[in-house]
Amino acid sequence: MSDDPPAAPVEAARADVPPAEQGNGLIQGLGAYVIWGFMPVFFKQLTTVPAVEVVAHRVIWSVPLLLAILAFRKQLAVFWGVLKTPKTRWLMLLSSSLIAANWLIYVFAVFSDHILAASLGYYLTPLLNVLLGYFFLKEGMTKATAVSVVLAFIGVAILAAGALETLWVSLALAVSFGSYGLVRKLAPVGSMPGLAAETVILSPVALGAVVWFWLYGGAGGFGSSLRTDLFLIAGGAVTAFPLLLFAGAARRMRLTTLGFISYIGPTIQFALGVFLYDEPLTTPRLACFALIWAALVIFSVDSFRRARRGLAI
Template identity: 35%
Template sequence: MNQGIIYGLLAYLAWGLLPLYWRLFQTMPAWEILAHRMVWSFVFVALLVTVARRWRQLIGVISSGKSKLAVCLCAFFISINWFLFIWAVNNGHVIETSLGYYMNPLISVFFAVIFLKERLRLGQWAAIILAAAGVVIMAVQYGHIPWVAIALAVSFAFYGLAKKMANLDTLLGLTWETLVVVPISLCYLLYLQTQGTAAVLQLSGFSLVLLLLSGAATALPLFWFAQAAKLLPLSMVGFIQYIAPTTSLLLAIFVFHEPFTEGQLISFSFIWFALIVYSIATFTKTKSQKSLKKAA
């Protein structure tokens, strides 16, 4: 249990602090950062696969058409999610990224109803309605829908669905997801190089080393999360996950000095209350299911 908590804290703190990392490359276009992230993530996980001697397993895990489609969908949705996050961080929308990842669990639950035909309790429906009210309030205040937050939450929820369909372990799944997009990333980086517009050439030696380490910065939190998920009850993992958007929100306000208005506070309050309602409803549901199993 203690090990699981440590792994969970490491994973979600790392994700919450990622805005600090991507801000180091603010002079680079988001597409170029994403291409480098994909390439170096693949290099890092390929080294891990080599050390673990799992290349044969890697080829065998996507033998069916369904698994190949699922891996391609995973690669597509995580690419969108990563691009949006990098772009938002470097364009002063960290508060919206925080809102998006607060909303993500509720969007995932909503998708489970639509695509997996799962049934929700009244409390879980109430949580989704409260979250929707929070988004509407922010939309009214902004004068437009907070599309960054919604796009991040929706793309990651679709990624979660695709992951469920692929049903691969963390290392092999991430290897395939990056492998699918590495050829496109390399072609794009080569094109920038031949055009003489590659922003990476403007980086200092230290920044360049940090960019090469983006593979480790991407993969390690995923492995920590996988370990936490194995060692901890799902309800505890669900609670710890709010560390990431909370950390990002605090960074946005106190480090990046993004304005946090009264309207945003009201909107976030609806989301926070929705998450409390959802957590209580989910915990009660899990507890009652365990009681029924024991009785049986």
């Protein structure tokens, strides 16, 4: 979840999209968010590998796969145009730094048994996006949205008072991914060409990290076992495949519907943290989640009603 999708998807489900296509879009969207939700299970298989090495391999193995997808979709010219345009290239450099930080913090959270903190971060992201849009893009804020933001703020304050040691994980994930979405919204680049440009920009640093860990990292990393190597290589597909599903869903679905199902990812992560990995659901953490869930219900219902009335959401 980013292991979650870009926060600025393509406008979706225009009136000319047939119902059958919208149904296909729903299946694709559900598939993307379910994969993102179960991402902790994948990364838990790599806990013997340093988090930095995991992210480096994720970047390296994503590059050929994304370029192959772009070639199949005849978007390589768009991709090269992104890298050749100075303004867009600088925006991609900034977005690639933000998404790399987000990936690294997320993998660290999974490795250190902070999956609940990670899920909270992605629950917070939609509400943080509202604040970023309000302050940086001069977007309006309804009363219901303002109430949602206040509830979220109270929830974070409760968590800060009772679980400060993991709060930074949630806030760092929300801020890095929310900022990433803001930059991607400012850059006129589609999901796949943009992600390909970001991974190509990151690849020299990632390759340097892979070589360093190969030479000096010790046991447990790439080359330590066939199983570990296969999981590290599969990180490229885990990165690209759900985003490909998401891009298809975004073209076919209403943005409001896509917003509703976006909570599937962090909800699955929450369930995994509590029921599979036995992370403690303390009273401050439960109170925080309750307030965030209430905030998201108010926010989502308001967005749905505004969409039904044909207003901007």
